[in-house]
Amino acid sequence: MDFIEGLPTSLGKNVIMVVVDRLSKYAHFISIAHPYIAGTVAKYFLDHIFCLHGLPKTIVSDRDLEFTTTFWKELFRLSGTELLMSTGVTCVQAVEEELQSREFILTLLKENLQEAQAQMKFFAYQKRTNCEFKVGDWVFLHLRPNRQMFVALRRNLKLAPCYYCPSQVLKKVGTEAFTLDLPPES
Known part of the structure; x- marks a missing residue:
């Protein structure tokens, strides 16, 4: 002041x-x-x-x-x-003391953020399963009915199925991305 x-x-x-x-x-x-x-x-x-x-x-x-x-x-x-x-x-x-207290507060904030991120990661991964697919496997395509209307057109989006017909994996694009053999009408 x-x-x-x-x-x-x-x-x-x-x-x-x-x-x-x-x-x-x-x-x-x-x-x-x-x-x-x-x-x-x-x-x-x-x-x-x-x-x-x-x-x-x-x-x-x-x-x-x-x-x-x-x-x-x-x-x-x-x-x-x-x-x-x-x-x-x-x-x-006084400036040195202030810088030290600021460093302490910032390190404490970083530790709290890392702890919160670890906790969020723990709870997010509790519901996930580690599934690995290979070329030739049969999988269901998970849809978001309110967003992905171009794959399967439905009259009532709330009652539409969440998964699309079984499709074969043609190519692995990334760690969790694949090219699927979808029917031509989709």
């Missing part, structure tokens, strides 16, 4: 309050009028940030007077938010 001051006045406002979400890097730019006090900044924060993201657990700020007042400390204490103050000397350390 920081302020950009010294801007030309536009609609009575000449300061931009910048709030950046550290994980997603989403930035909010809120115009406010100078001079501003902690109460008005807190109101803008609650109106523009809290309604979208809630109150954060930590806020990194420089040592502006607006953030070191007892109002802010009390606001953060009541909401359970920890106010972390940064200085010019420890800025590099």
